Amino acid sequence: MFPSHDPTLFLSGAFQSVIKIYGHYDLLVNNAGIGSTPDYEHLLRINLSAVIEGTLSAMSHMRKDKGGRGGLIVNIASTTGLAPAPFAPVYAASKHGVVGFSRSFGPAVEPLGVKVLCLCPSFANTEIHLGRLKYVEKWETIDRIMEVSEVASAFAKLVDEEVNGSVLGVYHDGAEYQFRRKARL
Numbered sequence: 582m583f584p585s586h587d588p589t590l591f592l593s594g595a596f597q598s599v600i601k602i603y604g605h606y607d608l609l610v611n612n613a614g615i616g617s618t619p620d621y622e623h624l625l626r627i628n629l630s631a632v633i634e635g636t637l638s639a640m641s642h643m644r645k646d647k648g649g650r651g652g653l654i655v656n657i658a659s660t661t662g663l664a665p666a667p668f669a670p671v672y673a674a675s676k677h678g679v680v681g682f683s684r685s686f687g688p689a690v691e692p693l694g695v696k697v698l699c700l701c702p703s704f705a706n707t708e709i710h711l712g713r714l715k716y717v718e719k720w721e722t723i724d725r726i727m728e729v730s731e732v733a734s735a736f737a738k739l740v741d742e743e744v745n746g747s748v749l750g751v752y753h754d755g756a757e758y759q760f761r762r763k764a765r766l
């Protein structure tokens with residue numbers, strides 16, 4: 582676990598422990614995240630900076646030109662990283678950041694044997710919404726709040742197909758790629 586005030590400070594120690602025990606990294610999933618809070622810098626630190634920090638640390642252990650074996654990094658964003666989310670603008674900004682970073686970093690590190698994928702779930706029934714679900718269920722555009730197992734299946738699809746730089750949206754009616762690498766700058 583990271584100290585809640587600064588998730589990135591703890592990362593290098595955590596990475597070193599894994600290397601010490603297992604010798605290498607095959608997969609990193611940057612999943613930790615928090616919902617809206619008045620302290621927007623804290624939110625950005627956890628939802629965006631820690632994802633960047635984790636990705637950079639994993640990459641430094643995975644990169645083939647520095648003795649690594651290559652690997653896969655999966656960043657968990659959100660559909661609020663794909664479309665405007667007026668109910669959570671700062672949260673949405675953090676997730677847009679994760680989408681943009683993942684799409685950009687994947688192609689950048691492909692020559693080093695590392696791939697970066699991004700998963701963007703819509704609303705799923707987890708603790709991040711504790712105390713807010715009743716409110717959320719009233720929103721007209723939400724057809725159904727997903728179960729975690731639906732997000733897990735989409736995660737398996739993303740990792741199975743392993744298209745570097747891709748972004749998979751997960752919706753109540755199924756998973757659909759939003760970006761598969763090629764787009765104009």
Ligand SMILES: NC(=O)C1=CN([C@@H]2O[C@H](COP(=O)(O)OP(=O)(O)OC[C@H]3O[C@@H](n4cnc5c(N)ncnc54)[C@H](O)[C@@H]3O)[C@@H](O)[C@H]2O)C=CC1
Binds near residue numbers: 612
């Ligand atoms: N539940 C939803 O509707 C959706 C969630 N997401 C994202 O999925 C990811 C997982 O969230 P959920 O499972 O839904 O919520 P959750 O609240 O159940 O899980 C979040 C996890 O992040 C960890 N975490 C938070 N701050 C941390 C810190 N400073 N250091 C270490 N760990 C920390 C928590 O301990 C917890 O295990 C998050 O990135 C969230 O933004 C994305 C789209 C939809």
Ligand SMILES: CC/C=C\C[C@H](O)C(=O)/C=C/C=C/C=C\C=C\[C@@H](O)C/C=C\CCC(=O)O
Binds near residue numbers: 617669
């Ligand atoms: C004021 C409400 C404005 C718009 C509501 C809109 O009509 C609507 O219903 C849209 C819903 C879309 C939801 C899509 C995805 C949600 C994804 C999660 O990542 C959100 C998780 C936690 C953030 C919640 C927060 O308060 O920060």
